[in-house]
Amino acid sequence: MAKALEAPEDGVESGLLPEAFSGLDRQGWSVLDLGPATSATVAFYASSRCRVGFADSLNRLADMAREWPMDPTLARDELREALPIHPERPWRLVLLWDLLDYMPGAMLERFIERLRPGLAAGACLHGFVTTGPQTVPARPPAYEILARDRLCRWVGPGTGRQAPHRYSPWHLQRYMPGVVQESSRQRRDARQEHLLRLDG
């Protein structure tokens, strides 16, 4: 769990999450959050009749990324452990947060392959990608959802490192077959916010 996350940044505005949430208003809330559950996030969801999964797998997936390439069997087993079993009702939104900064392209392919059977047709994936020259935190930050368009980002201790990937929308679609770019927004903090959609 995110025990070392003790340094919240100032509030992070999200331009695309409101769009994603409004889709859920129409279709029913079913959200898979790959980060840890926090009191504020649970309170946010409590205002909606919803189903939300907390995988708390950011660090685990980042660790996998550090060891990539892995033996395919081991990678499959690790992904099975890190990502929740497929629910009776599929997820309509997956919150990736900053995970895309940590996973190499080949791992992204395996990642979406594991995730896809648990997703509804047309499900969205939301995440941020570092595009500027700045470093990324040593561990993936955790997020709290304070409002539809407002987040709190918790960065853990440790020396930052260069963002190795800086995926463009084109790269994301290449490494995640069947996923298309729904919206994208360049932010002032040299990060790009992505809303991706599963084909179908």
Added chain:
Amino acid sequence: MFDRNRRSDAAEEDTGMDDELDKDRFATAAAAEGPAKKPSSGGASVREAAIIGPSIHINGDLRGEEDLLVEGTVNGTVQMQDNTLTIGSNGHISATVYANSVYVDGKLDGDLYGSERVAIRKTGSVTGTIVSPRISLDDGGYFKGTMEMDQAAVDKAMGKKSGSPSSGSDAGASSSGATGGSVNAGTKPASDTASSSAGGGSGAAGSTDGASGAAGKGSKGAGS
């Protein structure tokens, strides 16, 4: 873990639900602290909660019609549809739980159905599925799994169970306890589950068919 005090002021939001939860927590805590029957300041007596002490280990189907505080270990099923279940800081439940309200200070692995609410407090940890219309997580509390905050889902789940309130035990015959509960233990040998202390609480969680169970005020626990 997360330190809310260090977050910007803009991050602070009061859902209003916590206040209401706190009232119930205090009542539950008061009920668990001592020989209940203390009148509250308003004159109404605080409801008594039965206690499963820290040395008690139960395997099986636990049913009851009174509030319960678990400081021991329970594996199996807990069915207290109309009552409050509190998992104390020493408590560990690996079970499917049906209750009216559930407060978690200890650890729970399994599926949790709360027809009214489920609250994970700062020392609480839940891994599994929670189905309840109102769910809260205190700072410091841990949750991993799925939360379903939909009254229809709760009704469906609880309705299924209420259709078979006396469907019997998983192991052996049960007998009624002095306060209305029953524990159908027995999947573990008596020698493994017998305990010598009930954890110093008051009340009783009913009788057991295994060698473990809750004990009355100040007594040695049910043991072999």
